[in-house]
Amino acid sequence: MNGLLVLFDLVLLAGIVGVAWRCLASTDLFRAVVLFITFGLLLALAWVRLEAPDIALAEAAIGAGITGALLLVTLERLRSIMAERHTGRPHTPPPDPTGPHALLRALHDPPPERRTFLPALTFALVVGGLLVTALWHQPQSTGLEPVVDAHMDVSGVDHPITAVLLNFRAYDTFLELAIVLIALLGAWSLGRHDLIPARPAPGPILPGTLRLLVPVAIVTGVYVLWAGSHAPGGAFQAGAILGAAGILLVLARPRQLPMAPGAPLRLGLTGGVALFLLVGLYGLVAGHGFLGYAEAWAYPLIILIEVAATLSIALALVALFVAGRPTGDDA
Amino acid sequence: MSVFYLAAALFLLGTILLGLIRVLRGPGSGDRMLAAQLFGTTGVTILLLLSMTLEESALIDVALVFALLAVVAAVAFVRQHGLPEPPDTPTHRRNPESTESRESNDDR
Amino acid sequence: MNGLAETLAHTLAPGLLYPTAGAILFALGLYGLIRRHHLVLRILALNIMGSGVFMVLLGVAARGEGPPDPVAQALTLTGIVVAVSATAFALALVVHLTRLTGHAVMLPGPPDDDVPVEDISRETHHADGSPADPSSGEDRPS
Amino acid sequence: MIANTLTIILILVGLVFFAAGTAGLLRFPDVYSRLHALTKADNVGLGLVVLGLMFQASGPADILKLLLIWVLVLAAGTTAAHMVAQRTWTHGEFESDR
Known part of the structure; x- marks a missing residue:
């Protein structure tokens, strides 16, 4: 075995x-x-x-x-x-990829020059060697597992990773949500988006699959979010699943869907960070410290933040996939 | 029993590594995409077998998520064609009619 | 003999094997980052380096007896979400750069301010053996 | 005991289908025949393994999850195969884009 x-x-x-x-x-x-x-x-x-x-x-x-x-x-x-x-000229039909022309060079990278071979190899070997040496000589330790285990009863949840993410080191999660939002702002600053065009799906298979997959994905997302309080799962995983379902919908939708209006979209995107900040500030005022909770309130507050964070992460991932500010909100 | 599951998982891992030859050789992008699709299914099966070996029932959820999203890459591969021109300049502002006509061209 | 078996068992434990592989992945990504020019490949190289770091973290967390260190796992989870957002932003930047300059390649050497960007992109095509023909796309049957 | 034997037999037969799918992926001459080979691995290979594991499942929830996984992979495999075939049919096999 x-x-x-x-x-x-x-x-x-x-x-x-x-x-x-x-x-x-x-x-x-x-x-x-x-x-x-x-x-x-x-x-x-x-x-x-x-x-x-x-x-x-x-x-x-x-x-x-x-x-x-x-x-x-x-x-x-x-x-x-x-x-x-x-x-x-504008790219109307897809380019004929069998034609022997330079278009395909867009997806081609020539092999690197010979003269960078030795320096790059030496550098990578030195860095890798140092890392391996350091890792092999690291002293044995149990890490922070006993500490987390000792404080599980005040965390409000039964799953240690969720407890770390949303209680013990909540500022990590808070800043991470902020980084996702900043990445999105960066992508939006590049201009309006290239929407992947809606196209009538050829044949019944793709719409049928969508009709099966999207509801199941939503149920799975909710299930993973719910499971996070006592088993593997939680806001990031649920947000990623819902985001992937949204990307599938963006890619495969047979009709032009109505654009998401600006204000609710922005509210959804910032909801996770905003709610986290509000709870954190409340903790500061109430004397638990920034991002601290009263013990009795830990579970409901964690669930509330996780729901908002899930929605924000899912929306942000879809928006990052589309890349670009939504059209039609010049105001 | 768990040794049997582990051996089966190892065997499937071997088939993935063999199948990589098809990704490396191609020749077409369709072939590479099909190989990735097969790897997805094999990965789901390995996860199910490992969940039995390691007695970790959460791995069934991981397999479920893989199965759920296995189709996304393939859909992206097929539906990516015919992106519109850069919409950044005012002349390229999107309007629904032109999108429709362009798409009907694409799907011919 | 017994000593050899013990050393082998110690070396092949996941707590040591996986961090080593993570360090190798990091070095490999670094090597690719230095040598390849296409920006998408460089983003892939950065992602591979990141996965190496995650592997080191999780491998070290799984060392020893008992359940793995949840703090390292939580940090990795945070790292994965940050990595995917950064990748998406970087890819958006590459698309924008390509729209502005006509290529998605980081060319070796210092940028030559006198040469228009268009010419640089033609040069790369000549360099790898097949001349760029700007008109070749036009006589394609549509 | 009978359940264990059944599980082992079903998983072994499933593995044969995975091996055949991989062999087909490597040996068949064009996209369409490779596609045919690998959908067998999707449908029958995973199906048999799932069926085998059902005898060992710890409760009805696990059995339902296993069934759901199989249905989802069936849908994904069908859709992917259909769309790859369609794209290959309309756009050619892309022999030159390596």
Whole structure:
């Protein structure tokens, strides 16, 4: 059993490192992206082996749902921009990719020059060697697990990671929500968005799948959020699942949906941070310190913040995927 | 029993690593995407087997999320074509009619 | 013999094996970041470096007996969400840069202010063997 | 005991389908035939493994989750195969975009 587990670890890690290496060595960007999606899948298995089902859940939602779609759509945006610049006319039908022309160069990176080989290799080897040496000589310690375990009864929840995220180190989560919002503001500052056009779906299969998947995704998101108080799950994972479902809807919708109006969208996006800040300030006034809760109020407040954070993360991920300020809110 | 599950999971991991040859060779992007799709299914199966070996029922939820979102990358791959021109300049402001006509061209 | 088996068991424990692999991933990502020029590849390299860091964190957290350290896991969870937002923003920047300059490639050497950006992008196409032909897209049957 | 035997047999047969799917992915000549090979792994391979694991499930909730996973993978596999085939049919096999 143990020997087999070690073999599994070795094969998995060899696969992960090999996939990362081939991904970074690709001249074809599409190949690199597919390898990166596979890399995410193998990483989720590694997180499972490291007894981190919470991380595996987040990696599953983000790696399978969001990063892949984001990278594939970015490649297509690059291709379409390059096509337009090279032909000097708007890119109307999709470019014929079998034609032998420079358009495809948008998705191609020539192999690197020889003269950077040795310096880069030396640098990477030195850094990697130092890291490995440091990690191998690190003293054994149990980390903060006993401390967290000793304080679980005041946290208001039964799952240690949720307790750390939303009670013991709540400022991390608060600042993380702020960073997501700042990334979104950065993307919005680049201009209005390139909306992926709605298209009539060819055949009944895609609409049928959407009708099955989107409700199940919403139920799963709510379930994962609810599970977070006592088992692996929580606001990030639920937000990522709902965000991925939203991205699926943006990609596959057969009709132009009505644009989300500006004010509710902005309210939803900032809701998580705003509610967190309000609760934090209340804690400061009430004498529990910034982002501290009274023990009796911990559970309801955590649930309230998690619901708002889930919605904000989901909306922000969809908005980051669309990339760009919504059209039609010049006012 | 759990040794059997682990051996099965190891076997499936081996099929993923073998299937990577198709991603590396291509030749078309469709082939690469199909390989990624197969990896997704195999990954779900490995997760189910590992949840039995490690006796961690939360892994079934991880497998559920993978199964739920397995289609997103494939949909992105197919539906990405025909993005509109940069909408940043006033002449390129979007209007619904032109979108419709362009799309009907695409789908021919 | 017994000593060898013990050393091997110690070395191959997940608490040591995974952090080592994480360090290798970090170095690999660093190498790719230095050598590749296409910005999307560089973003992938940064993501691989980040995954290496997560692997080190989680591997160290899983060391020893008992349940893993929840603080390291919570930090990793935060890190993953930050990484995906940063990636999305970086990709938006790459798309915008391509729209402005016509290429998504970070060219080696200091930027030459006298050369128009268009010419730089043509040069890369010549450099890898196939000349860029701006008109070739036009006689495609539509 | 009978349940264990059934589980082992079902999972082994499922693994055969995964192996066949991978072999088909590697050996078949074009996108359409590769697609045919890997949908077998999706549908039957995972189906058999799920069926096998159901005998070991700890409760009705787990059984329902396993069934749901299978249905979702079926839907995802069908949709992906259909759309990849359609894109290949309309846009060509992209032999040159490597």
